[in-house]
Amino acid sequence: AVGLDGRVxxxxxxxxxxxxxxxxxxxxxxxxxxxxTLVQELIQWTFDxxxxxxxxxxxxxxxxxxxxxxxxxxxxxxxQALSTFESTSSRRSGRWKMxxxxxxxxxxxxxxxxxxxxxxxxxxxxMPFIAWPLAPSYLLDIGSGxxxxxxxxxxxxxxxxxxxxxxxIQDSFYEGFVVKDRVEDFATSIVQAFGIEPGLxxxxxxxxxxxxxxxxxxxxxxxxxxxxxxxxxxRVEEAIxxxxxxxTVIRIFVxxxxxxxxxxxxxxEWLIGQASVDxxxxxxxxxxxxxAFGLLLTADSSPNNLPDVDQTTSVEVEWVDAxxxxxxxxxxxxxxxxxxxxxxxxxxxxxxxxxxxVNAECALQxxxxxxxxxxxxxxxxxxxxxxxxxxxxxxxxxxxSMPIGNRVPIVGRLFSTPATWExxxxxxxxxREGLRSSQFPKGVQGLFVGIxxxxxxxxxxxxxERIVTxxxxxxxxxxxxxxxxxxxxxxxxxxxxxxxxxxxxxxDDDYSCMLFKRNWHANGTEYVASWTLGxxxxxxxxxxxVRERSSCNIxxxxxxxxxxxxxxxxxxxxxxxxxxxxxxxxxxxxxPAALQTxxxxxxxxx
Numbered sequence: 001a002v003g004l005d006g007r008v009x010x011x012x013x014x015x016x017x018x019x020x021x022x023x024x025x026x027x028x029x030x031x032x033x034x035x036x037t038l039v040q041e042l043i044q045w046t047f048d049x050x051x052x053x054x055x056x057x058x059x060x061x062x063x064x065x066x067x068x069x070x071x072x073x074x075x076x077x078x079x080q081a082l083s084t085f086e087s088t089s090s091r092r093s094g095r096w097k098m099x100x101x102x103x104x105x106x107x108x109x110x111x112x113x114x115x116x117x118x119x120x121x122x123x124x125x126x127m128p129f130i131a132w133p134l135a136p137s138y139l140l141d142i143g144s145g146x147x148x149x150x151x152x153x154x155x156x157x158x159x160x161x162x163x164x165x166x167x168x169i170q171d172s173f174y175e176g177f178v179v180k181d182r183v184e185d186f187a188t189s190i191v192q193a194f195g196i197e198p199g200l201x202x203x204x205x206x207x208x209x210x211x212x213x214x215x216x217x218x219x220x221x222x223x224x225x226x227x228x229x230x231x232x233x234x235r236v237e238e239a240i241x242x243x244x245x246x247x248t249v250i251r252i253f254v255x256x257x258x259x260x261x262x263x264x265x266x267x268x269e270w271l272i273g274q275a276s277v278d279x280x281x282x283x284x285x286x287x288x289x290x291x292a293f294g295l296l297l298t299a300d301s302s303p304n305n306l307p308d309v310d311q312t313t314s315v316e317v318e319w320v321d322a323x324x325x326x327x328x329x330x331x332x333x334x335x336x337x338x339x340x341x342x343x344x345x346x347x348x349x350x351x352x353x354x355x356x357x358v359n360a361e362c363a364l365q366x367x368x369x370x371x372x373x374x375x376x377x378x379x380x381x382x383x384x385x386x387x388x389x390x391x392x393x394x395x396x397x398x399x400x401s402m403p404i405g406n407r408v409p410i411v412g413r414l415f416s417t418p419a420t421w422e423x424x425x426x427x428x429x430x431x432r433e434g435l436r437s438s439q440f441p442k443g444v445q446g447l448f449v450g451i452x453x454x455x456x457x458x459x460x461x462x463x464x465e466r467i468v469t470x471x472x473x474x475x476x477x478x479x480x481x482x483x484x485x486x487x488x489x490x491x492x493x494x495x496x497x498x499x500x501x502x503x504x505x506x507x508d509d510d511y512s513c514m515l516f517k518r519n520w521h522a523n524g525t526e527y528v529a530s531w532t533l534g535x536x537x538x539x540x541x542x543x544x545x546v547r548e549r550s551s552c553n554i555x556x557x558x559x560x561x562x563x564x565x566x567x568x569x570x571x572x573x574x575x576x577x578x579x580x581x582x583x584x585x586x587x588x589x590x591x592p593a594a595l596q597t598x599x600x601x602x603x604x605x606x
Contacts, residue, residue, distance in 0.1 A: 140209025263534030374446025
């Protein structure tokens with residue numbers, strides 16, 4: 001409409017063109033006026049004066065024409081994941097070069113500039129790589145009221161992630177440390193939280209982190225406070241460097257709310273599929289067993305033509321390994337348990353054999369959980385989220401969010417003391433209106449994990465650490481609300497009500513289960529289902545091919561060096577017995593005497 005499409009233009013030109021077009025529009029053309037005004041305000045609010053734009057829909061590449069739609073992105077994302085057309089030689093050189101910076105933490109050049117002139121909002125979104133396999137990763141979760149500190153390490157032998165430390169710094173980063181200029185206190189807190197020893201060691205330490213909640217808002221919308229924070233971080237780097245006796249680098253980025261939810265989902269997805277995870281469950285729901293067995297059938301059936309699951313349905317045991325891999329289940333315990341489930345040893349696993357084995361085998365219960373896992377539900381002070389994912393590993397997820405959290409009644413003073421039933425009813429109606437306006441789905445089926453404030457609500461209701469049906473969860477929340485004292489904490493009332501209404505609205509009555517859990521024990525390690533775990537796991541597993549190829553190259557180089565060394569030793573051993581003893585002794589000397597041995601050595605050699 002403005003005539004600025006199809007070419008690269010700067011912000012000033014775009015804003016001026018929009019303004020000129022708006023002045024010439026017919027006042028009756030309300031749709032064009034609203035659309036151009038929306039674009040104009042969005043560009044002025046979001047982008048720096050140096051930003052440039054290309055407004056384009058139809059793209060021609062050679063003889064092909066493309067339309068930049070979401071469906072093109074979906075196809076490309078899945079096609080690239082399956083593509084095998086890249087030549088072996090180019091992959092080797094490219095992967096190897098990339099792997100050099102992904103084996104150990106980078107050097108001080110990785111440091112984030114603390115100069116205000118070098119920091120822009122777009123650079124804050126650059127997610128650093130942190131899953132170095134040969135060194136621990138120190139990660140900070142800078143939340144609204146506290147700072148989480150996590151140390152992750154790679155277990156390359158078993159292909160797993162270990163958490164060696166996780167703790168909280170119980171103070172707000174900005175209000176508690178930055179505003180009060182507590183540089184030394186924060187530096188000491190970080191060193192103690194991570195357990196970093198001073199003195200000799202690596203040449204430098206790398207600490208990465210992300211900001212969420214209030215601090216995300218500060219860094220993205222307040223230039224003055226952003227500059228103040230990064231000047232503070234620069235001084236903290238200097239303080240830690242002095243304490244440890246080696247250079248320390250701190251790199252902070254800002255994950256969007258959607259990316260934070262995606263990482264939380266990825267972390268939970270990884271945890272729930274661990275065979276040794278501490279999840280209590282009585283009798284596994286029948287629909288969960290049916291769904292898991294149905295997914296195994298796709299190993300030798302088309303997913304679009306999946307037969308109905310009944311007592312007579314069966315699958316060949318030899319075909320299930322491929323499907324387990326697609327689900328991200330590599331544990332040998334699961335594969336062994338499936339073979340044990342074949343009680344009559346006919347290499348055919350029927351539905352009855354599978355059902356009996358699930359109730360007896362922890363490894364198969366983990367497989368069922370992974371097959372039925374469909375997403376997470378979470379809430380905080382200012383918002384609530386639902387993420388939905390498929391059963392295939394690393395599949396694309398969908399996120400629903402509403403701007404209503406458990407602090408809304410407190411900030412808005414919706415409750416009196418004590419809170420009346422009429423006020424509680426108003427809070428319920430406000431939650432339902434938020435779910436409706438945010439287009440939260442209804443009748444969702446599957447196994448969902450409740451985290452953050454949802455977990456704390458379930459803890460009050462007594463339904464944590466085990467899988468419960470929707471009906472069990474609803475009854476527990478209702479009982480907990482009824483038992484609250486009239487003078488109970490307003491936030492407890494708000495949080496329990498919020499959790500109850502989200503579950504009531506979203507999930508199917510018969511085919512949905514919940515697991516409310518925060519701390520997970522698996523593989524001899526305690527995990528916290530935080531977004532930082534998902535960040536590490538995503539990069540650790542995404543780099544598996546790079547590590548494998550790098551290991552092969554390292555082995556080839558090592559073998560070559562060893563063979564060359566042995567050849568040199570062998571060649572020297574063949575020559576030495578023929579050499580006279582005296583010249584060999586003289587050869588070690590220097591000066592004129594050494595020069596005089598030349599003819600003798602030549603003659604002996606000849």
